[in-house]
Amino acid sequence: MPSLIDFRRRIRSVKNTQQITKAMKMVSAAKLRRAQEAVLAARPFANMLGEMLGNVARAAAGSDAAKELPLLQQRESIKNAVVIVVSADRGLAGAFNSNVNRGAQKFMQDQPGITFEVESIGKKGRDYFRRRGFTISGDHQNFSRKPVYVDVAAVAAKVSERYAKGEIDAVYVAYNEFKSVMTQKLQVEQILPVPLTESADTTEYIYEQPAEVLLASLLPRYVEVELWRSVLESTASEHAARMTAMDAASRNASDVIERVTLQMNRVRQASITREIIEVVSGASALK
Amino acid sequence: MPATFELEVATPDRLLVREQVTEAEAPGRDGYLGILPDHAPLLTELAPGLLTYSTGGAKHSVVVGGGWMEVLPTGVRVLATVAENPNEIDLKRAQAALDRAERRLKESGEMDISRALAAAERARARVAAAAQFGR
Numbered sequence: 001m002p003s004l005i006d007f008r009r010r011i012r013s014v015k016n017t018q019q020i021t022k023a024m025k026m027v028s029a030a031k032l033r034r035a036q037e038a039v040l041a042a043r044p045f046a047n048m049l050g051e052m053l054g055n056v057a058r059a060a061a062g063s064d065a066a067k068e069l070p071l072l073q074q075r076e077s078i079k080n081a082v083v084i085v086v087s088a089d090r091g092l093a094g095a096f097n098s099n100v101n102r103g104a105q106k107f108m109q110d111q112p113g114i115t116f117e118v119e120s121i122g123k124k125g126r127d128y129f130r131r132r133g134f135t136i137s138g139d140h141q142n143f144s145r146k147p148v149y150v151d152v153a154a155v156a157a158k159v160s161e162r163y164a165k166g167e168i169d170a171v172y173v174a175y176n177e178f179k180s181v182m183t184q185k186l187q188v189e190q191i192l193p194v195p196l197t198e199s200a201d202t203t204e205y206i207y208e209q210p211a212e213v214l215l216a217s218l219l220p221r222y223v224e225v226e227l228w229r230s231v232l233e234s235t236a237s238e239h240a241a242r243m244t245a246m247d248a249a250s251r252n253a254s255d256v257i258e259r260v261t262l263q264m265n266r267v268r269q270a271s272i273t274r275e276i277i278e279v280v281s282g283a284s285a286l287k
Numbered sequence: 288m289p290a291t292f293e294l295e296v297a298t299p300d301r302l303l304v305r306e307q308v309t310e311a312e313a314p315g316r317d318g319y320l321g322i323l324p325d326h327a328p329l330l331t332e333l334a335p336g337l338l339t340y341s342t343g344g345a346k347h348s349v350v351v352g353g354g355w356m357e358v359l360p361t362g363v364r365v366l367a368t369v370a371e372n373p374n375e376i377d378l379k380r381a382q383a384a385l386d387r388a389e390r391r392l393k394e395s396g397e398m399d400i401s402r403a404l405a406a407a408e409r410a411r412a413r414v415a416a417a418a419q420f421g422r
């Protein structure tokens with residue numbers, strides 16, 4: 001039978017934990033708001049750029065100069081590929097990290113003919129894949145605290161260059177898309193070769209520059225912006241996931257405190273009752 | 288013919304302008320372009336410079352550091368790599384950046400001359416905008 005002291009200690013310790021989880025929840029909520037605004041602000045540019053690229057690509061389709069563009073070239077067979085895994089630097093965010101890590105791992109294992117490398121954004125992804133013996137071609141940290149465009153662009157430039165050289169035949173990015181505070185959805189998207197969406201719109205444009213020239217300047221930017229958007233989505237998702245996880249943890253702590261308090265009171269009453277019985281029976285023995 | 292069209296200016300981290308405007312002038316790669324309502328669809332690369340537009344009499348301007356412009360039947364979209372309102376620009380800092388860029392241009396070897404040139408061009412646009420429209 002644990003004594004009263006033990007119960008008190010346990011309650012105090014759970015309360016301490018609860019204070020921490022509550023604080024983390026508050027911090028995440030504040031960060032989430034900022035991250036959410038950043039995602040929403042970045043979406044118009046990414047969407048418009050995608051549409052513009054589609055329009056230009058349609059105009060340039062078939063021209064030899066466009067086929068020469070390295071970032072558009074489709075390789076006949078994909079032998080080497082890179083998956084950019086966007087995870088968090090820190091844990092305690094529920095299923096956030098394991099979601100993206102497991103999703104990326106499954107994606108790679110489903111295509112046994114391809115040799116994959118992992119370009120990791122975020123410490124947790126790097127740790128996960130290093131432990132499992134994957135080749136890590138690059139490791140980038142501290143992106144999610146405050147994402148900086150040039151940092152992300154540097155990663156995009158690196159994979160684009162390797163792609164253009166022919167070292168790799170495809171590049172994918174795995175990240176948690178921010179749907180809402182409660183739901184984050186794992187996405188694995190191809191970013192190289194640049195997937196062109198066929199637009200139904202058939203407007204005839206006046207081109208100030210030849211379409212191939214426009215395409216050549218748009219493509220690298222597109223890769224950057226797609227990666228940038230993934231990082232922002234992932235950042236917002238991370239804070240949302242952490243907030244939800246910490247909320248659940250705080251509630252669990254309340255439950256534990258309630259249960260232990262109840263047990264403690266039972267034990268306390270039992271001992272009081274026992275003492276009364278002892279006093280009463282001692283008194284009656286004297287009669 | 289409609290009297291206005293929608294102008295959108297977006298950068299990778301924000302949507303800077305979304306307004307009904309009567310006219311716009313953009314720094315195209317091959318020279319400034321004026322856009323009026325019902326302009327034919329057009330696609331162009333933008334050079335660093337000043338994008339000006341009018342909304343019912345009032346003139347506004349935005350500094351763009353290069354990008355692309357798409358004129359659609361529904362409106363005009365400017366995708367700028369960087370864009371700022373002139374009143375956000377610190378004239379002193381912009382001037383310092385311009386001086387730095389010009390100095391580098393004089394000293395630099397051939398390797399990064401295009402980068403230095405682009406930086407100087409951007410800095411010049413910002414200084415001009417800040418001097419003209421800034422606080």
